[in-house]
Amino acid sequence: MTGICFDMYGTLCDTSSVRTRLGAELDVADRLVAAVDDTWRRKQLQYSYQSAQMDDYEPFWEITGHALEYALAQFDLDPDAATRERIREAYDHLTPFAGAAETLDRLSAAGHEVVVLSNGNPAMLERLAENAGLRSHLDGIVSAHGVRTFKPDPSVYEHAAETLDRPLDTCRLVSSNAWDIAGAGTAGMATTWVNRRRDPPEAIGARPDHEVTGLPAVADDLSSD
Missing domain, CATH: 3.40.50.1000 (HAD superfamily/HAD-like)
Known part of the structure; x- marks a missing residue:
């Protein structure tokens, strides 16, 4: 065996299940929620590659937070710190x-x-x-x-x-x-x-x-x- x-x-x-939390916290159209989610996941993976290649390791929880920050900035969204943390915590659920x-x-x-x-x-x-x-x-x-x-x-x-x-x-x-x-x-x-x-x-x-x-x-x- x-x-x-x-x-x-x-x-x-399913990583796309974060969309439920995104929609509830950001209160924006479903189309924008999907775009934020897609960017968040893409940057999460990209930042893990970059971290490895640069020999600048950070735990994946931190990588996930950095990727979320990028995704929010990409679409000119600026929720407060507590909201950002609740969104990141969607990866726990x-x-x-x-x-x-x-x-x-x-x-x-x-x-x-x-x-x-x-x-x-x-x-x-x-x-x-x-x-x-x-x-x-x-x-x-x-x-x-x-x-x-x-x-x-x-x-x-x-x-x-x-x-x-x-x-x-x-x-x-x-x-x-x-x-x-x-x-x-x-x-x-x-x-x-x-x-x-x-x-x-x-x-x-x-x-x-x-x-x-x-x-x-x-x-x-x-x-x-």
């Missing part, structure tokens, strides 16, 4: 995708070790896992914070294997992010891409070993491995 590492943001939990808990349970029942592997810092991940009702379905949480950089740096995937005390090639990443799949595969992990939007794979880095369109299909593929 293998160590199966699930990405959290966008794979187990993301909605799990359909079948998330059941998928984790099926894989555990099949004998796999099932953990989260995420750029989120440990406290951030623990809060979300509890609030999303997923913590009791996981064997553990592994954070990129342990090596003070972010995916897709190979050291993050290597850190997961070391934490699980398994060879890297006996671990598998499950992610909806194509860049994450490319990074994990290039580092030497097996991969399953949850390609909900039926996007093409990345043109650089490794291609996915398995490709599915939803979480239940992950368990269909791997529960008998």
Whole structure:
């Protein structure tokens, strides 16, 4: 059996569910809420790459705050500090995708070790896992914070294997992010891409070993491995 590492943001939990909090706090049109959310998520990922490349690590909670500041400024929105913090806290309350808990349970029942592997810092991940009702379905949480950089740096995937005390090639990443799949595969992990939007794979880095369109299909593929 293998160590199966699930990405959290966008794979187990839906980052776009922050739109509910954004709409309530900003009181703007739905179209603007969607634009702020899209910019926030894009800059969150971009800032994690920049932080890693500049060797200027900050925990993902701080990265998420910086990205929110950019998104608000992009659309000339200037809520007060308390409102900004309530918006950022939406990342503690993301909605799990359909079948998330059941998928984790099926894989555990099949004998796999099932953990989260995420750029989120440990406290951030623990809060979300509890609030999303997923913590009791996981064997553990592994954070990129342990090596003070972010995916897709190979050291993050290597850190997961070391934490699980398994060879890297006996671990598998499950992610909806194509860049994450490319990074994990290039580092030497097996991969399953949850390609909900039926996007093409990345043109650089490794291609996915398995490709599915939803979480239940992950368990269909791997529960008998």
